[in-house]
Amino acid sequence: MTRFTIAAAQYPIEQLETWSAYAAKLTRWIETAAKGGASLAVFPEYGAMELAALDVTTMGDLSACLGTVAGRLSDIDALHAELAVKHGMHVLAASVPAEVPGGFVNRARLFAPNGKVGVQDKLVMTRFEREEWFISASGPLRLFETSLGKIGINICYDSEFPLLARAQVEAGMELLLVPSCTDSEHGYWRVRLGAQARALEGQCYAVQSPTVGNAQWNPAVDVNRGAAGVFGPPDRGMPATGVLALGKMDAAQWLFADVDLAKVAELRADGGVLNARHWAEQPGAALLPSVEVVDLR
Secondary structure (H helix, E strand, C coil), rough: CCCEEEEEEEEEECCCCHHHHHHHHHHHHHHHHCCCCCCEEEECHHHHHHHHCCCCCCCCCCCHHHHHHCCCCCHHHHHHHHHHHEEEEEEEEEEEEEEEEEEEEEEEEEECCCCEEEEEEEECCCCCHHHHHHHEECCCCEEEEECCCCCEECHHHHHCHHHHHHHHCCCCCEEEEEEECCCHHHHHHHHHHHHHHHHHHHHHEEEEEEEEECCCCCCCEEEEEEEEEEEEECCCCCCCEEEEEEEECCCCCEEEEEEEEEHHHHHHHHHHCCCHHHHCCCCCCCCCCCCEEECCC
């Protein structure tokens, strides 16, 4: 399959009272994406932090809420896996703090409709994550072979560092997913420009999915600004702006867009420019991180 529909969430952080309320919300969102014809649903960075509200004793504590949400990870993943299989859809779950020896990492999980799951941890941490929240960087950098195509994930800030996506492009990446969580327009635009730059350099698609809304009860995700976007290289067969679809700023919604991964191969072979091929001509181009390829087919 090269042509398919992507649904990118502008996902609202809400103060839910029960696990059942969260399960019902996620089920509604994924059902809506399925009804819209999506083969891939993309949720944002730290969207799972709304589960901190389930423990009123820790939901307002920046450090304690990590354990509360991480403790739900197995249930969160079981629910996503069930819904991905039920709807025959690939689902990038909202990233979650995952507990590891010595602390926590920021972890995204890609669920395939055949029951397989791929994991990508964030590699470069923001100042807030490292200086205030004490979330650690992790890895390795991965590329996921799926029935849709070759998919990479750069979690939010990671998209602002070109060598990560470039290493994935060298491994064959056709579609980059950029789940994000930003508390200002400045942050939103940094990630958006990073996603668009990666689509330009790699001659591939990039999808941004942000958190939206205010959650003053949790200092980790108290303010959320952004708009979902689906981007491509500004070249033949693509919009001149490189913007295939863009959501309404700060609104809770799904953004739908159709992509054709055959265009990636076409532009890399014979585009108006050949960014992907000519990358190697710049000094230092070979200094790339390694990429682990994971088969989710």
